[in-house]
């Protein structure tokens with residue numbers, strides 16, 4: 001018998017049933033044909049809130065789901081009491097296949113991956129132009145995570161009333177990333193300049209908002225989803241943290257179609273789950289420059305071809321900043337800590353807010 005071919009044994013003979021087997025193979029029929037499909041809108045302490053048609057159903061996970069996670073954005077099959085009446089609890093028996101999975105880790109060497117959301121098709125990277133000051137490190141990491149997940153990035157630059165956007169945007173001139181600039185009126189936060197353009201970008205899509213605490217995500221969501229009343233807070237000057245009024249991701253329906261998913265503010269966006277080759281590939285403005293690199297180049301060595309490639313202008317005017325950014329990320333990934341002292345070194349810290357996705361395997 002050729003190698004690699006499984007040898008037959010008596011079980012092969014025994015289990016092959018006739019077309020009309022005497023015993024119905026109940027275990028192999030699609031289970032729970034009566035299940036209803038819902039969208040997970042939020043997760044809190046072992047309870048999944050799902051939208052079924054137009055009512056909310058609170059559910060637990062069936063044991064048969066094992067260790068597969070169930071996160072905001074997931075489409076799930078629900079059985080049991082799906083009326084959504086107060087006090088009822090349905091059961092999630094299946095998670096439908098996902099079109100995308102957005103992940104992050106606490107830092108670049110942390111083996112514990114958190115799935116932020118499933119099925120998003122756009123990642124809105126929310127960055128304040130001031131208070132807190134914008135950090136390219138965070139944006140670069142989010143861009144890598146978005147490209148890696150096959151989710152389209154969108155830069156949302158908030159608090160344009162406090163600082164201009166040009167300088168920050170110049171860091172990304174070599175990349176084809178769309179952006180929207182917003183500013184909320186101090187007197188009336190619902191009066192948001194840039195709202196119409198933002199709506200257009202979000203129309204009919206499932207967009208997840210990520211950003212540091214205090215950048216104005218809740219303010220955006222309040223303007224986008226009338227009546228939702230997400231609590232807005234102030235950044236605490238001592239801890240640098242917001243009030244943590246938002247502790248769990250939540251999916252909210254947009255009035256004209258589509259979804260926006262608000263997430264708790266994070267201090268870091270770790271990329272331990274993205275290997276080094278993929279990190280470079282996810283810097284689309286630089287990736288082609290590595291063709292001239294020596295075999296096995298870590299892109300941190302003196303003979304890395306990227307320096308010359310950028311110097312020759314192939315990555316545009318933002319090439320040098322982006323290359324510095326790529327290298328900070330690569331050094332951080334390799335566990336080296338020689339990048340302390342840069343403005344971005346704090347981007348590798350711990351999450352600001354309690355992470356609801358810690359429960360994802362529960």
Ligand SMILES: Nc1nc2c(ncn2[C@@H]2O[C@H](COP(=O)(O)OP(=O)(O)OP(=O)(O)O)[C@@H](O)[C@H]2O)c(=O)[nH]1
Nearest residue numbers: 159183184213214215216217218219232233242265
């Ligand atoms: N000047 C100015 N302040 C803003 C703007 N947008 C939001 N803010 C203020 O910034 C602070 C933080 O805004 P939030 O919307 O709570 O920020 P967040 O990103 O939801 O914060 P977390 O809930 O901690 O994640 C609040 O005091 C807002 O009023 C803006 O466009 N301009």
Ligand SMILES: [Zn+2]
Nearest residue numbers: 293297299304
């Ligand atoms: Zn190289």
